[in-house]
Structures are given as C-alpha cells and as structure tokens.
Amino acid sequence: MTHAVDIAILGAGAVGQLICRQLTVAGMNVGFIGRNALESGQQVLSFTPLASADDHQQIQAIPYSVPILTADALDNIRLVIVCVKAYQVLDALSPLLKQLPSQCHILLLHNGMGPHLALAPLINAQANGGGLSLGTTSQGVLRQAHWQIKQTGQGLTQLGHFAGAELTEHYRNALLAAIPSSEWVDTIVPCLWQKLAVNAAINPLTALYQCPNGKLAEPDFSEMIKGILDELVLVAAHDGVSLDQSFLHDRVYQVIRLTAGNFSSMHQDIAHQRRTEIDQINGYICERAQAHGLSAPVNAELWARVKQLAV
Secondary structure (H helix, E strand, O other): OOOOOOEEEEOOOHHHHHHHHHHHHOOOOEEEEOOOOOOOEEEEEEEEOOOOOOOOOOOOOEEEEEEEEOOOOOOOOOEEEEOOOHHHHHHHHHHHOOOOOOOOEEEEEOOOOOHHHHHHHHHHHHOOOOEEEEEEEOOEEEEEEOOEEEEEEOOOEEEEEEEEOOOOHHHHHHHHHHOOOEEEOOOOHHHHHHHHHHHHHHHHHHHHOOOOHHHHHOHHHHHHHHHHHHHHHHHHHHOOOOOOHHHHHHHHHHHHHHOOOOOOHHHHHHHOOOOOOHHHOHHHHHHHHHHOOOOOHHHHHHHHHHHHHHO
C-alpha cells in the first residue's frame, strides 16, 4: 500500500536533496515541489554517502526516486521544508501559500536571515492554523549534478518554532529521527544569529580575496573578523538576542580550521557569476542596525564590495 506524500521540499539544491534522502530512508512520504507544470512524476536521484574512517573502498552512489509535485497537487501536504536560497524564499513560497491546505506548516532551512520576518505576517494572514519554524544545518554536502549529491561532512542541525501554530509532535519527532545530530531548541533565533556570525565572517572575505576558508586564519584578517563580530553582537543585542562574543570568535575560527580546504558558497557563487546571499548575511546585519539607529561600517563595506563584485 502506498501512502500519499505529506512532506514537500521546496528547493532541490544540495541541502534539499540531502534532507530528502534522510527523510526517505526514515520511511517518510516526501516529494519535491516542481518549478513548473512540466516537472512532475517520479524523479531518480543519486546519493553518495559519507565515507567512514574504516572505508577503504570507493563508496558507491545510491539511486532512489521520489515524486515531483505540481503546485495544484498539494492537498495532502502538512509540512513544507524550504531549502531555496534566502533571496528566493518569498518569490518561491508566496504563490504556494494559497495552494497549501489548512494546518500546513512551513520550515525554513537556508543560509542567512531576513525572509522569516517578511513571511511570518503572510502565514498569520492565511488564518488557516499554519505555522512557521526555522532551522539551520551544518551538514556538508556537494551537488555534483542536477539530481546527484555527495555528503561531505557531518554536522549539527537545529530546528525550532518561530510563529503561528507549532509544528505537531508527529512531524517534530519524524524530523529529529531522520536527520542525524539534530535537535529541537526552545529559542531558534539565537542559533540563527550564531550561524550568521560564521557566514558573515567567512563568506564575504573568501569571496573578495578569492581564497579557501583556511586563508582567513592568517593575522591579516583578524581585525576585520573582529569588526564583523563586534557589530553583529551589538545589533543582535538590540534585537533582543544576547550572544557570547568570545564563543562566536572561537566558533568562527573553529569552522575556518575544520573547513580550511573548502571554498565558501559565496566564493563559488562569485566564481560562477551567480547571485550571492550577501543581502541576507552582512546586508541583514546592516538593515537591523539601521532599524535600531545604529551603524555597522565593517559589514556595510563588505556588503557593498561583494555587491559590486557580483554585478
């Protein structure tokens, strides 16, 4: 007996496909929302798991298939996991809100911040009992082809409630059981600010200086990284979020060390002439600073320089 899909993923990038694979293995009924009416039916994907230290043979890719759903076939969806780029969230999700059934819950899982503030009123305006949760993940995954990914690292995934009705216990437990090293936190926004700190320090600098993450451990970058974090902590405090500056500093440099040979997503976006998420990273810090009558000159300079580089 086959069961109708009740979890839909919006965004079939690397993270979206990884979450899809993890939910599928756990026995969840999950599918992707297609970008247009032509994308429908079953789609074959390829997943290469993370090799363990004991694996000396080449890890083989695992094929599997999931359904692609059209926007008019979402009647049974109870949870939508949004994995598109931060700047795509509102444009991709807004048209679907009226297509989704009553009680459907939205989970945002993307880099950067900002879309949650614009989306919460839209969900509340639906008056259909839906809710909004937020999440962040540091799992490593590489997209090798359109429907082919390779997991490159383990990492913590944090999820939590933000607005509207809370995610039901059934789906909360399902997510935590399916996603390795995941946890439900009482206050998710501070976790997002912590992730934002890492992205705000690493992404623009590696993009501007065209270097791998490990280069940022050099003393030449220390004052700029300190300035980024100083401003972020101050702005977050005015947003009601208290952050430990020493912890953030140590965390940023820990990520720099652990991912020394990696190129950040913003570095890759610039290299491939794609739009970056700078508006939702350093730009978000500047916008929140302005909302509180503050200035964030270090982040503002990086925001402007990356925007100019991306033109």
